[in-house]
Amino acid sequence: MSGFVGQVALDGPSGTGKSSVARAVATRLGAAYLDTGAMYRAATVAVLDAGADPEDVEAVAAVVAGARIEVGTAAETELVRVDGVDVAIRIRGPEVTRAVSAVSAVPAVRRRLVERQRALVVAADAVVVEGRDIGTVVLPDATLKVYLTAAPEARAQRRAAQLGITDPAEVAALAADLRRRDEYDSSRADSPLRPAEDAVVVDSTHLDREGVVGRVVELALATVGAGA
DSSP: OOOOOOOEEEEOOTTHHHHHHHHHHHHHOOOOOHHHHHHHHHHHHHHTTTOOOOTTTHHHHHHHOOOEEEEEOOOOOOOOEEETTTTGGGSSSSHHHHHHHHHTTOOOHHHHHHHHHHHHHHHHHEEEEEEEOOOOOOOOTEEEEEEEEEHHHHHHHHHHHHHHHHHHHHHHHHHHHHHHHHHHHHHHHHSSSSTTEEEEEEETTTTTTHHHHHHHHHHHHHHHHTTO
């Protein structure tokens, strides 16, 4: 055990390796782990399965309000269910990826899921929470705030490797999609994607996962050691 007690807020755009980094950091710190992006993706599955238009704000809010979304907090296992059905693999697919920004932008959805996220955090002495508005909205008083970023091309290569894509045209399409989502998420009115004022920015373009994990763990322990 590291002795870390507190919250690490890990924000950043898609494809920066947030999920794998956050899980590894949580394991190293002996902390719980919460992937808030998985919550929004699970909500998107509910919307798609209900046949609702992701751009229809009222319909999306109604579907999510009636859905039972479960996300686990163990770093070693991924638990994501919608109405009792395991959707851990499905939430990473292209259909959900295309629609998740629109669903996530609905204020009623964000309020509902942020409430659940905070409840899960309160239940843990130590927790690593990853997402896009953790340091700015969900946990503005987090012990440590990290904003993880990387060049779109590097992020596209990582996402392609994750999905088993090797065709250059498909990789280029992934990069274009990441840029589009960055623009969408950064310009939305409710909880836009941006670093918190007191966040430490870590650029992972030229770092491997272990390098990023080591840096975040170092920051977390230093923050606690400083009495923050």
